[in-house]
Amino acid sequence: MRLSQYLTLCFLLLGFSSLNAHADKRVALVIGNGAYRNVPALSNPTNDAADVGAVLKRSGFDPIVATDLDQSAMQEAVLRFAREARGADVALFYYSGHALQFAGVNYLVPVDAVVRDEVDLRRLVRADEILADLQQAKNLRILVLDACRDNPFAEELRRNVGQGRSVTVSRGLAKMESPDGTIISYATQAGRTADDGDGRNSPYTSSFLEHIRDPGNVNSVFQTISAGVYQRTKGTQVPELSLSFFGEYYLNGKPEMAALSPATAPQADPCADAGDHWRSTEALGTLAAFKDHLVRFPACAFADLARSRIAALAKSADEAKQISAFDGTWIGRERCQAEGPFPESYYQHALRIKNGVLHAAFGDDGKPGSSIYDGKIEADGSASIRVRGLLPENDPLRRPAGSPYQYKIVLALKDASGSGVRTETSRPCQMELTKLVPQSPGANPAEIDAKRTNRHDDKTAVIPPEQRGDGKARQTGGLTCSTMRGRCAAACAGFTGNANCASTVCPRLEAECMSSGCWHGRGFSGCGLAKR
Missing domain, CATH: 3.40.50.1460 (Rossmann fold)
Known part of the structure; x- marks a missing residue:
C-alpha cells in the first residue's frame, strides 16, 4: 500500500x-x-x-x-x-x-x-x-x-x-x-x-x-x-x-550537471567558454574578432564557422580595395559616328568615381541639355552606366526640347585607362577614358581654393607649354573655342577634384569665346581664337 x-x-x-x-x-x-x-x-x-x-x-x-x-x-x-x-x-x-x-x-x-x-x-x-x-x-x-x-x-x-x-x-x-x-x-x-x-x-x-x-x-x-x-x-x-x-x-x-567525485572529475573542458565567446565575436563581427576566436578555440564547435567568416570578410576587403582603385576623376572622350540626321560629333566629360560608384551631372538639373550618369564599378573594372537626360534645343530629329532620353554606356576600366560604348541606342558612339593624376598630391585643397578666389571668375583651362607665359591676353594661332573647352574640362577637374565644374564653368567660357573670340581663364587669357 x-x-x-x-x-x-x-x-x-x-x-x-x-x-x-x-x-x-x-x-x-x-x-x-x-x-x-x-x-x-x-x-x-x-x-x-x-x-x-x-x-x-x-x-x-x-x-x-x-x-x-x-x-x-x-x-x-x-x-x-x-x-x-x-x-x-x-x-x-x-x-x-x-x-x-x-x-x-x-x-x-x-x-x-x-x-x-x-x-x-x-x-x-x-x-x-x-x-x-x-x-x-x-x-x-x-x-x-x-x-x-x-x-x-x-x-x-x-x-x-x-x-x-x-x-x-x-x-x-x-x-x-x-x-x-x-x-x-x-x-x-x-x-x-x-x-x-x-x-x-x-x-x-x-x-x-x-x-x-x-x-x-x-x-x-x-x-x-x-x-x-x-x-x-x-x-x-x-x-x-x-x-x-x-x-x-x-x-x-x-542542462543537467552530474555530481562527480574528485577521483572521476574530468579535466577542464577547453571548449567550455566557446559558446559565450562566439556570441561576443558575432556581436563584433570584425575580421580581428573571428581570428581571435579561432586562436582561442581552434577545435571547438564554432571553429569552422569562424574560418568561413574570416574568408568571407577577407574577400570583401580585397574586393573593396580593388573597387576603390578606380576612385578619382576620369576624362571621357567620346566620338559618335554620323548616323542619319546626326553629324559626326565629339564630346568630352569629366566623370567622378567615389567608393566604386560613378556619378556625374551636367547642365542645369531639370532643364533642356542636362544629363546624369550613374553606375557601379565592379571589382574587375567593368560597369554598366545609366545615362538619363533631357534633349537640348535644335534636336536633329526635331523632338521637343526637354524630352527625356536614356541609354547605357558599357565600360571596361583597367589601371588608369579604359574604353566604353553606348548601348540601347541606335547611335554608335565609342569612348576612351583616362584617369587624372592629381597635379599636386601634397597640396592643401583649401589653399588652392583660396588662391583660385583671386583669379578671374574661377575659370580654368589647360594650355600648351609654348603658350604659357605671363597670363596676359595674346593672339593665338591654331586654337579654337571648342578645343579650349576640352582642355578646360580636364584642368578644371584636376585642380578642384570637382567633376561638375567641367559642365558649368567651361561652357560659360566657351560661350564668351564664341561671341568675342577671346578666352579668359586661369591658365590662359588670349584672343584671336577660331570659333569653330
Missing part, C-alpha cells in the same frame, strides 16, 4: 514539474510554401512546416501550422498570429519557401504570386512587418527564415522596375536589424542563396529539428543549429544569426 502511494506521489510531482517547465505562454506561426503556381515549386517547405510545428509543440509552443498559402490566406494567417503574440511570453515565426529582397526590404512570397514590377511587391508579406508583430511578446521573440532560395522574379524585376532608378535586385535576403530581446536566424548569409535539400527537409530545417529541443540557453541552441547547417553542407552554406537577446532563457530546461 505504501509503495503504491509513493509511486502515485512521484507521478504527481513529475506532472507538476512538466507543467512548470512550460508554464509560460509560447506561440508560433509556421508557414511552408512549396506548391508555387507561377515559378518553380519547392519540394521541402510543406514537410519543413509540418515537422517544425510538431517539434515546437513538444517544446511547449502552441503552433499555427499552415502550408501552400495564397495571398489572402497568408495575410489572414499573419493577422491571426499578430493577435496571438499579444501578451505571449515567447513568440516564434518560422517560414520556409520562396522569398526575395528589393531595395533592402525582404518579402515572403505566397504560392499564387506574380511579381512583374515593384508595384506587385505589395501583394507579398514584408518580413519587417512580421518582426514588428513579434515585438508584442514579453520575453523572447524569434524570427526564422529558411527562405533564401534564389529570387525567381529577379529578371522580371530588373527589366520592369522604374526605368533609370538606381535600385538593385540582389540575390538572397537582406540582413535586418535585430531589436532588443530578439533572435533572427537566416538559413544562409545575407545576399547568398540556400539549398532546398534532397531529403525530406532542407539542410537548415534538418539542423533545427535536431537541436531545437536541446537543453541550454536559447542563444547557444541557435548557435548550435547554425554550426550544424555548416557541417551538413560541408561549408557551402553558412547561416546568418543575429542575436540581440542577452539574458538567459531555456526552452527545454537547463
Whole structure:
C-alpha cells in the first residue's frame, strides 16, 4: 500500500514539474510554401512546416501550422498570429519557401504570386512587418527564415522596375536589424542563396529539428543549429544569426550537471567558454574578432564557422580595395559616328568615381541639355552606366526640347585607362577614358581654393607649354573655342577634384569665346581664337 502511494506521489510531482517547465505562454506561426503556381515549386517547405510545428509543440509552443498559402490566406494567417503574440511570453515565426529582397526590404512570397514590377511587391508579406508583430511578446521573440532560395522574379524585376532608378535586385535576403530581446536566424548569409535539400527537409530545417529541443540557453541552441547547417553542407552554406537577446532563457530546461567525485572529475573542458565567446565575436563581427576566436578555440564547435567568416570578410576587403582603385576623376572622350540626321560629333566629360560608384551631372538639373550618369564599378573594372537626360534645343530629329532620353554606356576600366560604348541606342558612339593624376598630391585643397578666389571668375583651362607665359591676353594661332573647352574640362577637374565644374564653368567660357573670340581663364587669357 505504501509503495503504491509513493509511486502515485512521484507521478504527481513529475506532472507538476512538466507543467512548470512550460508554464509560460509560447506561440508560433509556421508557414511552408512549396506548391508555387507561377515559378518553380519547392519540394521541402510543406514537410519543413509540418515537422517544425510538431517539434515546437513538444517544446511547449502552441503552433499555427499552415502550408501552400495564397495571398489572402497568408495575410489572414499573419493577422491571426499578430493577435496571438499579444501578451505571449515567447513568440516564434518560422517560414520556409520562396522569398526575395528589393531595395533592402525582404518579402515572403505566397504560392499564387506574380511579381512583374515593384508595384506587385505589395501583394507579398514584408518580413519587417512580421518582426514588428513579434515585438508584442514579453520575453523572447524569434524570427526564422529558411527562405533564401534564389529570387525567381529577379529578371522580371530588373527589366520592369522604374526605368533609370538606381535600385538593385540582389540575390538572397537582406540582413535586418535585430531589436532588443530578439533572435533572427537566416538559413544562409545575407545576399547568398540556400539549398532546398534532397531529403525530406532542407539542410537548415534538418539542423533545427535536431537541436531545437536541446537543453541550454536559447542563444547557444541557435548557435548550435547554425554550426550544424555548416557541417551538413560541408561549408557551402553558412547561416546568418543575429542575436540581440542577452539574458538567459531555456526552452527545454537547463542542462543537467552530474555530481562527480574528485577521483572521476574530468579535466577542464577547453571548449567550455566557446559558446559565450562566439556570441561576443558575432556581436563584433570584425575580421580581428573571428581570428581571435579561432586562436582561442581552434577545435571547438564554432571553429569552422569562424574560418568561413574570416574568408568571407577577407574577400570583401580585397574586393573593396580593388573597387576603390578606380576612385578619382576620369576624362571621357567620346566620338559618335554620323548616323542619319546626326553629324559626326565629339564630346568630352569629366566623370567622378567615389567608393566604386560613378556619378556625374551636367547642365542645369531639370532643364533642356542636362544629363546624369550613374553606375557601379565592379571589382574587375567593368560597369554598366545609366545615362538619363533631357534633349537640348535644335534636336536633329526635331523632338521637343526637354524630352527625356536614356541609354547605357558599357565600360571596361583597367589601371588608369579604359574604353566604353553606348548601348540601347541606335547611335554608335565609342569612348576612351583616362584617369587624372592629381597635379599636386601634397597640396592643401583649401589653399588652392583660396588662391583660385583671386583669379578671374574661377575659370580654368589647360594650355600648351609654348603658350604659357605671363597670363596676359595674346593672339593665338591654331586654337579654337571648342578645343579650349576640352582642355578646360580636364584642368578644371584636376585642380578642384570637382567633376561638375567641367559642365558649368567651361561652357560659360566657351560661350564668351564664341561671341568675342577671346578666352579668359586661369591658365590662359588670349584672343584671336577660331570659333569653330
